[in-house]
Amino acid sequence: xxxxxxxxxxxxxxxxxxxxxxxxxxxxxxxxxxxxxxxxxxxxxxxxxxxxxxxxxxxxxxxxxxxxxxxxxxxxxxxxxxxxxxx
Numbered sequence: 001x002x003x004x005x006x007x008x009x010x011x012x013x014x015x016x017x018x019x020x021x022x023x024x025x026x027x028x029x030x031x032x033x034x035x036x037x038x039x040x041x042x043x044x045x046x047x048x049x050x051x052x053x054x055x056x057x058x059x060x061x062x063x064x065x066x067x068x069x070x071x072x073x074x075x076x077x078x079x080x081x082x083x084x085x086x087x
Contacts, residue, residue, distance in 0.1 A: 004069035008076040009054035012047070019084035030054055042083060050075040 013033065016022040022040055024033040034051045037043075053072050057064050064072065 003057055003064050005050075005053045005057045005064040005072040008069075008072040009050055009058075012050055012076055012079055015080060015084065016042075030058075044079065044082065046075040046078040046082075050079070 009030070013024045016037065017024070020040070020042075022037060022042075024036075028036065030051050034048060037047055050072055053064070053068055053075070056062055057068070
């Protein structure tokens, strides 16, 4: 996977699956997963922002630019720092 935003989102979903046993089911949309995490106590601005960045790249056919990639990495780093360290 080349796109930094897509990679950061995939890393976030793996992170929650491994560290919190919160899997993103195949039929679950990114926003549904965001809501699932919030319901489990992870109502976090960085999760919401990374989800929105992912949606912009994945569903709008837009490649991420460097500012988006940097923001996605910052969100992911904050998420990992807040919810465990194993990616």
